[in-house]
Amino acid sequence: MKGWKVDRPQRKVFEGVRAVRSFTVRGRVQVVGTDDSFVTIEVSEVGRHPFYIRQHEDGLLHIGHQGTSWQQILKGRLSRRHAQHAVVSLAVPRDCPLDLWSVSAEVVACDSRAGIQVHNGGGGTTLNRLSGPVEVDTASGHVDAIGLTGDVEVRSVSGAVALYARPRRKRNLKLSSVSGDISVCLPAVSDARVHLESLNGRVSSQFPSVTPVRMPGHHRAKGDLGSGDSSVWATSVSGRISLISGRAEVFGPHDMAEWE
Structure with missing residues (x-):
């Protein structure tokens, strides 16, 4: 060595x-x-x-x-x-x-085809144009991702997660948090099976086919977009979950149906 x-x-x-x-x-x-x-x-x-x-x-x-x-x-x-x-x-x-x-450093990764793992404490994580599998663990740092075309798994405690994705066949997107908000932006025409669930946070969607599922003590929405070949799974304990239809820069709670 x-x-x-x-x-x-x-x-x-x-x-x-x-x-x-x-x-x-x-x-x-x-x-x-x-x-x-x-x-x-x-x-x-x-x-x-x-x-x-x-x-x-x-x-x-x-x-x-x-x-x-x-x-x-x-x-x-x-x-x-x-x-x-x-x-x-x-x-x-x-x-x-x-x-x-990282403990609290900013982490940026882009233009890679290989597998990437990020473990960050309080620093932010930014990911762009990655085609390999991506796995992120964060405590309080935010996670912003765009242009990811492989499987993605993000686990957060209190950090906010914002993901712009183009679901492809047999692709899995899995996002979870304790109290951090989760925003997922998909193209208006997408193929994905969607499951959104928060115990105490609000769940919102701009896709009419992703509808609320009434359950005591839970805020949940499910539905298929197009053929439903890929999977989008987002869960939280108290964070808000937003499913957005549009471009990558459209991250915000506007024109959404919200379910208490």
């Missing part, structure tokens, strides 16, 4: 990378897929604590602050006095799998 210490802004190029894993506390991580066969990392900002890059023999490229592990991120063991900050941009091959972990 080879390792590099990064304590100032710099740019590095790596050959033979088969997967990328990052652990970031604060700052920003942006990953863009390219047609190149190599990985380019540009660190434009780095705080008092150095940033480390390690290339394993199996092709895994690991980037992050020393002593930062996924166990620490999950258990919240990174205190303010150990605050670590970095702004990092990566250009990776489009088929390179990504595993991105």
Whole structure:
């Protein structure tokens, strides 16, 4: 295994990378897929604590602050006095799998065909033009996604989720939250089997075929759009769920039927 210490802004190029894993506390991580066969990392900002890059023999490229592990991120063991900050941009091959972990950094990923996993605490997550399977876990950070054509699963605690999707045959979109609001925007002509459910939050839809299902203590709506070949499943405990018909920029509670 080879390792590099990064304590100032710099740019590095790596050959033979088969997967990328990052652990970031604060700052920003942006990953863009390219047609190149190599990985380019540009660190434009780095705080008092150095940033480390390690290339394993199996092709895994690991980037992050020393002593930062996924166990620490999950258990919240990174205190303010150990605050670590970095702004990092990566250009990776489009088929390179990504595993991105963050405490409160902004995470951006776009133009990839590979599988992507994002685990974010309080930072926002932005996804664009991804064709591989996508899995996101977030605590309080928002999730904004557009142009995703593979299977998608998003799990949120209190962060808001906004997804613009074009359902395709046998494609599954599964979104869940505890208290975060969920907005799903689909083209006016879509093929999807839809299930929306919130225990205490309102459920709304702009599609006439997605109708309310009366159940004591639940707000639920179901229905098929077109042939119903794909699946859109959104559930929440207390967050609002909105199904929108239109363009990606149309995210808002206007012209909807609401069911108490």
